[in-house]
Amino acid sequence: MKLLYFAWIRSKIGIAEEEVAPPAEVTTVGTLLDWLASRGPNYAEALKARAVVKTAVNQEYVDPDHPVQLGDEVALFPPVTGG
């Protein structure tokens, strides 16, 4: 599973992307975020304000209950500020 981080979520985690193989209990975006937050203080800090973290699976916006699987591209980012 490919994870991408943008804006201050990238700054706080310290990397822009990584390849991960989450444990079996990670079946949704929500459980993926729970698992990520347990991987270290930088992840915990980046995901502290969980309500503002936007998620996309394979480049489409999704809710926390959306399923994830190996091979997915999952992106985590704050609310967008373009335009």
Added chain:
Amino acid sequence: MIRVQQEDFDIGAELARLSDGDHSVGGIASFIGLVRDMTPDGAIGSMTLEHYPGMTEKQLAAIEAEAQRRWPLQASLIIHRYGRLAPGDRIVLVATASAHRQAALEACAFLIDWLKTKAPFWKMEDGTAGAHWVEAKTSDDAAAERWARPEAPGEKAPGKKQG
């Protein structure tokens, strides 16, 4: 058409191209977004626009398709820049061409309002006090929300939940 690019664009040339050879176009509406100097003391503050290559194009194409579905447009154009920009620089151009002004003006407003809440871009400002990520505004969400129900002329809203 959508374009995501680092370089500047020529407003006149882009707008002229929208109706080039199409005499059914009666009007073109446009919005041009610029980098505003946010530093209180007038010190030059540049900004860096980051985006999500791939998803950006996908989202902009979806937003444009939605505008084409709701309004009778002959042509539409979204150009959004990324990278380092200085105050006064152009960031975004949204333009719509239609037989009549109302469709062009409404579709243009819809495109920029939706773009601001859906297109994955993030602004980082370099001020005198260091760099910081710009926070999203709830007023932008409210502006996008007013387009939540499809209201294209002569078209009934499909069974979507009513606000």
